[in-house]
Amino acid sequence: MSLSLNETESLAKTAAKGAGLCWGMAEEAAKATRWLCARGIDAGDPLVALLFRHDEEGHAQAGPELMDGDWRGAEGWLCPVACGAVLSDLGPAAPLPLTLTRVALPVFLLPFAARLALDLGHPITLSWDGGHAVTDGDSMSVDTPPPMSDVTLTLGGPIPAQPPHKTRAESDQMILVSLGIYAARTRAPATEASRLAGAVAGLTDND
Template sequence: MSLSLNEAESLAKTAARGAGLSWGMAEEAAKATRWLAVRGVDACDPLVALLFRHDEEGHAQTGPQALGPDWQGAEGWLCPVACGAVLSDLGDEVQFPLTLRRVALPVFLLPFAAQLAKDLGRPLVLSWDGGDALTDGNAFTLHVPPPMSDVTLRLGDPAQAPAACPHHTRTDTDQMILVSLGIYAARTRAPATDQSRLAGAGAGLTDND
């Protein structure tokens, strides 16, 4: 199915919140989803997988335990959105090369790496099992990463520049993926009660339809 970028971003934000992420992290996940969608990557599919992992395994400590050259999570895995937010906060203080251990759905690191590359004025290379990605802040080249992998970030050669990629105004994804996101998003809506109906929600206590 096809979604506008605004629809995809809004659904991603609400679904992430429904899966238990804070509003701040949900906003970051939504922005990353949109960034990827603009560049032709269906991020809704990996987003469902990421939210499922958060929902099943928790999300309290999925960011790096310590900020050195090797990041690890207390839960045994790292959330790419949590790591991306830390990268954004560190900015030019990031130490390269930087290795992130057991990142779930590492494709979501790319939007944050792109912003960091733009801020540094240098391309960044992300390497994972079986491939890598290169971004200069706007464009990127991408070998799709596995669902879980160690990721190494390093500064690229200033002469390296990925080919410009067309920007999209819509994103396509599978209908079942949208159903899954909708289930998470529905958790943010409180069920109606007699009190809420009497206060004006819905049709009151009598359904006249």
């Protein structure tokens, strides 16, 4: 199925909130999803996997414990969005090279590395098990990352010619259904008061 980038970002944000992320983190996840989709990467599948991990394992300890050149998670894994938010806060002060241990769905680090590349004025290379990615802030080259891997960020790297950005996101219908299930959690259930106030027909048949 095809969605506009605005629709994709909105659905991703609501789904992330439904999975338990705070609004700030949900917004970061949604912006990252849009960035990836605009560059031809279907971010829906990894987003569902990331939200499932948060939903099942919790997210309070999924952020990085900051150490010089080596970030780890207290629960044994790192959320790429939480790591990306910290990278964005650090900006040019980010300690490169930097190794992030056991990052789930590391493809979501790319948009944040792109932001850092713009801040630094130099490309950033992300290396993971079996491949790597390079971004200069707008263009990128990427090998498909594994679902969980250590990731090392280093300064520099070659950027190939990038095709025009996409204006729509393509995703499998079942992925959209899964995101919709998470998004539905943000909606308050109907009550008798809301029905009588006009949310639905109420008790009287006016037809």
